[in-house]
Amino acid sequence: MKKFGMVLTSLLLVAGLVTGCGSTPAAPEKSGGGLPADVQAIKDRGVLKVGVKVDVPKFGYKDPKSDVVDGYEIDLAKAISKKILGTEKIETTAVTAKTRGPLVDSGDVDLVIATFTVTEERKKSYNFSDSYFTDGVKLMVKKDSGIKGLKDLNGKKIGVAQSATSKKAIQEAADKIGSKITFLEFSTYPEIKTALDSGRVDCFSVDGSILFGYLDDSTVILDDSFSPQDYGVASKKGNDGLAKTVNDTIAELKASGELDKMIQKWGLK
Structure with missing residues (x-):
């Protein structure tokens, strides 16, 4: 009888281990306040x-x-x-x-x-x-550039931020109207504005609300707007x-x- 009891105890322990190794994951631990x-x-x-x-x-x-x-x-x-x-x-x-x-x-x-x-x-x-917040990609150019819209940027250089969605949005819009444009990518927005001021690029493109922060007496933001941007x-x-x-x-x-x-x-x- 004693031997039988030991066997029974062993079986119960094994059963407990098997149950603990089931495929259903345990629920994530939460704090006393129930926070994830x-x-x-x-x-x-x-x-x-x-x-x-x-x-x-x-x-x-x-x-x-x-x-x-x-x-x-x-x-x-x-x-x-x-x-x-x-x-x-x-x-x-x-x-x-x-x-x-x-x-x-x-x-x-x-x-x-x-x-x-x-x-x-x-x-x-x-x-x-x-x-x-929802915005759209826009274009900033020098006031004296004579550029009034994307079609006027044919053969011109556009400054954009690295890894931003602006490049794709402008390229798609340019392809639709047959404009041939090139891009220069920069790490920061101040670098693009400096490139525009110095003539390294003909246009600074990013979301309109961002461009607004770099607007000055020598520049203008064009009416064109592309690809709504949800932040x-x-x-x-x-x-x-x-x-x-x-x-x-x-x-x-x-x-x-x-x-x-x-x-x-x-x-x-």
Whole structure:
């Protein structure tokens, strides 16, 4: 009888091990407050890490005198931080169109809020929120250039940002009207504006709201507009709890009218 009891105990232990090795994954761990693990990690850290632009006036711009980064997207980052942490505590990292994706991939930033246009191709690599701003690709030229539209850029050079969607949008539009154009790619927007001023390029092309920040007495933004650009907050694939929190925050800001107030605050259309 004693031997039988030992055998029975062994069978029960084996059964327990088999049950624990089932194919159904365990539910993600949540905090006492029921937060997803990726959101809880940010809460435990006490700061939201965000990749932002520092060279786009009104969206994300670093004041050279104060070193303060401010703009519409900074305000949005603070609103998301308040949703997660209860405070507007953010740690910003300067990004460009070329670096913002890799910084999400590496985990150096939790979110990228940096005039990041949502495309079907990009959605394969990142979680994107619903749009918080919609713009269109436009063209800036020198006032004395005589250029009135895309057709006048036939045989000309257009300056665009590396890895931005502007190049594709303008190329497609140029192909439709038979214009032969070439592109020069730059790391930052100030570099493109300098190239336009010096005559290295004949046109500076990016989203209209970004161009507006570089408009001066010597330049003009043309009426032409191409390929509507929806900006979304990007997060790493798999961080679905964070993505949902971001989307919920944007939905609440839209419903309350706060998002429109932010847009108005920064003089954006």
